[in-house]
Amino acid sequence: MDSAAARERALDAAEELFYGRGVRSVGMDDVRGTSGISLKRLYQLFPAKEQLVEAYLERRDTRWRGQLAEYVERHGEPEERILAVFDWLGGWFGEPGFRGCAWINAYGELGATSARVAGQVRAHKRAFRDYLASLVDAAGLPDALAGQLFLLAEGAMVTAGVIRSAEPAAEAREAARLLLRTT
Amino acid sequence: MDSAAARERALDAAEELFYGRGVRSVGMDDVRGTSGISLKRLYQLFPAKEQLVEAYLERRDTRWRGQLAEYVERHGEPEERILAVFDWLGGWFGEPGFRGCAWINAYGELGATSARVAGQVRAHKRAFRDYLASLVDAAGLPDALAGQLFLLAEGAMVTAGVIRSAEPAAEAREAARLLLRTT
DNA sequence: AAGGTAGGAGAACGCTCGTTCTCTCGTCAA
DNA sequence: TTGACGAGAGAACGAGCGTTCTCCTACCTT
Numbered sequence A, B: 001m002d003s004a005a006a007r008e009r010a011l012d013a014a015e016e017l018f019y020g021r022g023v024r025s026v027g028m029d030d031v032r033g034t035s036g037i038s039l040k041r042l043y044q045l046f047p048a049k050e051q052l053v054e055a056y057l058e059r060r061d062t063r064w065r066g067q068l069a070e071y072v073e074r075h076g077e078p079e080e081r082i083l084a085v086f087d088w089l090g091g092w093f094g095e096p097g098f099r100g101c102a103w104i105n106a107y108g109e110l111g112a113t114s115a116r117v118a119g120q121v122r123a124h125k126r127a128f129r130d131y132l133a134s135l136v137d138a139a140g141l142p143d144a145l146a147g148q149l150f151l152l153a154e155g156a157m158v159t160a161g162v163i164r165s166a167e168p169a170a171e172a173r174e175a176a177r178l179l180l181r182t183t
Numbered sequence C: 001a002a003g004g005t006a007g008g009a010g011a012a013c014g015c016t017c018g019t020t021c022t023c024t025c026g027t028c029a030a
Numbered sequence D: 001t002t003g004a005c006g007a008g009a010g011a012a013c014g015a016g017c018g019t020t021c022t023c024c025t026a027c028c029t030t
Helices: A003-021 A028-035 A039-045 A049-073 A078-095 A102-110 A114-136 A144-163 A167-181 B003-021 B030-036 B039-043 B049-071 B078-093 B101-110 B113-138 B144-163 B167-181
Strands: none
Touching: A003 A028, A003 A049, A003 A102, A003 A144, A028 A049, A028 A144, A028 B049, A028 B113, A049 A078, A049 A102, A049 B101, A078 A114, A078 A144, A102 A114, A102 A144, A102 B101, A102 B144, A114 A144, A114 B144, A144 A167, A144 B113, A144 B144, A144 B167, A167 B030, A167 B144, A167 B167, B003 B030, B003 B039, B003 B049, B003 B101, B030 B039, B030 B049, B049 B078, B049 B101, B049 B167, B078 B113, B078 B167, B101 B113, B101 B144, B113 B144, B144 B167
């Protein structure tokens, strides 16, 4: 197996374990067991656990925002595209194994001790917020709406994670719809 | 020093450390150093670290909700009382040492491994949501609004924690005001 | 005064886990 | 065929930390 494939397998295992059980309660030996990549090779690919964590968050960030954008693109009307964000969230919340937002969880776990992870969380959230702002702008709506929609989305993510339900997405969508109407 | 005073000192230290640095990165010896309570006595008061964590969350829950209610009580008009919740959040976000919502952070850190902590987080969030519902009901507004306000508040808490700013409270307050108007 | 008890300081124990090392095997080039 | 090299299995090492234990001091009672 070449390095690229080993790296993907390691990241697949890391993502499954870190997201499902938290970062600190997963040992490198767990990653080895789940991925089938030996410790020696793991440490060749990622010289320390922290770098595996960062690579996990980075790859997930790319995929998460890509899938969201892909879903939104299927909708034509600018306002529908905004509401589609919440529909997509609802689909995500309902997936088996959903355990809340990986970045919020990582921030709670590592934000106070790892400046790099904290920076990744901020960058991810800023990118998501900027994306919402671009949708709001394309719909000709006021900038301030973007921040409000962002808060609704964040609230839905954290609440869905805690209560293990997809319903917050529908509540947030309805609130977003009302806010769109007020302008 | 009697047991009650020692217990309060231990909880003061635990709260400062757990909230500021996360639970797992704080050792019992750190709690001893900060509180001045010896390890022997700490373990007499709390037979295991997990019980200290639970006591920390429980005491903070009581205080947090009590202070919120106390602030809200100072406002007379039902709709002003709802908006006062977001004003109070803004004051909290601006306090030195603010590091986001203790329960969201604890959930990210321990939710996957400690069923008891996960239960405390759910209970705290349900209580906060129920409180919002009581304010909404007292204002004669539709029940569905409570869930939307709750999501705004949660989004504001998590965002304020991540970006280290009090501004999300004002954004959430404005969104709440608009939602109040639509009914 | 003497003995008993509570509490403090901090060493000690055992476990987990990040990281490295050793040993062995298989492969491939010359 | 041989020797070098990469990789795997897993032991080993060292640090951190939850928890317990030992020893000693101070005070309280009779």
